[in-house]
Amino acid sequence: SQQGEEDPQALSIQEGENATMNCSYKTSINNLQWYRQNSGRGLVHLILIRSNEREKHSGRLRVTLDTSKKSSSLLITASRAADTASYFCATVPNNGGSQGNLIFGKGTKLSVKP
Amino acid sequence: DTGVSQDPRHKITKRGQNVTFRCDPISEHNRLYWYRQTLGQGPEFLTYFQNEAQLEKSRLLSDRFSAERPKGSFSTLEIQRTEQGDSAMYLCASTPLAGDEQYFGPGTRLTVT
Numbered sequence: 001s002q003q004g005e006e007d008p009q010a011l012s013i014q015e016g017e018n019a020t021m022n023c024s025y026k027t028s029i030n031n032l033q034w035y036r037q038n039s040g041r042g043l044v045h046l047i048l049i050r051s052n053e054r055e056k057h058s059g060r061l062r063v064t065l066d067t068s069k070k071s072s073s074l075l076i077t078a079s080r081a082a083d084t085a086s087y088f089c090a091t092v093p094n095n096g097g098s099q100g101n102l103i104f105g106k107g108t109k110l111s112v113k114p
Numbered sequence: 115d116t117g118v119s120q121d122p123r124h125k126i127t128k129r130g131q132n133v134t135f136r137c138d139p140i141s142e143h144n145r146l147y148w149y150r151q152t153l154g155q156g157p158e159f160l161t162y163f164q165n166e167a168q169l170e171k172s173r174l175l176s177d178r179f180s181a182e183r184p185k186g187s188f189s190t191l192e193i194q195r196t197e198q199g200d201s202a203m204y205l206c207a208s209t210p211l212a213g214d215e216q217y218f219g220p221g222t223r224l225t226v227t
Contacts, residue, residue: 031214042118042205043157043218088156092214099170100209101147102216104156 006089006108014113019076021108023089024069030094032065033102034074037086046074046087051094079112086110118219120206126225127196134192135222139208146189147216148181149205150174157205163189164211196226 007022025032034046049056049065049072056063062075076083086109090102119138127133139146145164149157160179162170165186175181178196183189193200203223207216 033215035218042220043207043216045215045217048214090156099162099164100145100214100216101159101162101170102149102157103159106154106156 006087006105008108009106010109010111012111012113013079015079015081017079017112019079019083019110019112021074021087021089021110023072023074023105025072025089025091025103025105026070027091028094029067030092032063032072033090033092034061034063034072035088035090035104037088037107039085043088076110079110081112081114084110084112118206118208118217120204120219120222122222123220124223124225126227129198129226130195132192132194133196133224134190135204135224137189137191137206137219139187139189139206140217141187142210143208143217144186144211145209145213146183147207147209148189148191149207151203151205151221152201160191160204193224196224198226200224201226 031050033048035043037043047058047063049063060077065072086107088104088107090104121136147162148160151157159172161181163183166183178194181191203221205221207218209216
């Protein structure tokens with residue numbers, strides 16, 4: 001079953017604008033990861049944030065994590081047409097029995113118009 | 115390092131037939147995962163291997179599904195007596211023992227007619 005949900009389900013912006021996607025999850029986590037999936041291609045890992053971290057940066061990406069609200073956000077700054085893709089958050093549960101398998105949300109479909 | 119590869123990329127089969135997919139993980143990655151993704155949804159976990167041992171199976175993995183990783187390298191996922199509901203993208207991912215980031219293959223798209 002899905003762990004959580006991304007919001008919005010779809011987002012359309014102009015090139016150069018910032019894109020913000022949110023993710024909510026249900027259970028205690030070890031870490032939260034964001035992945036990108038282009039049409040017809042596999043999933044690519046973007047960034048990982050651990051449960052004891054609050055914010056992380058990687059290039060044009062900024063991720064925040066609020067464990068008290070069980071939520072995360074992904075900010076893509078100065079978006080490009082090549083950023084057009086579906087973005088998924090995925091959590092690794094902190095339940096002692098987890099083998100590291102990811103629990104994905106339904107994704108946000110981002111469209112960046114040139 | 116050529117990344118995770120999956121074969122075939124596409125498979126069309128008739129209901130009731132058996133199908134087998136192969137995944138070749140990144141070499142020396144001990145951990146291997148299978149996921150299933152349907153249209154408009156995120157991937158859902160199916161099963162996990164550490165080396166050759168299958169350590170976790172999802173409730174999604176009915177008795178028609180079986181997975182192996184005989185020598186701790188490549189893995190196969192077999193679906194027996196396929197049903198239309200099995201139509202999906204089947205994704206394989208691998209990661210080293212001490213890693214958290216998963217490296218995904220391009221997937222095998224199964225269509226059951």
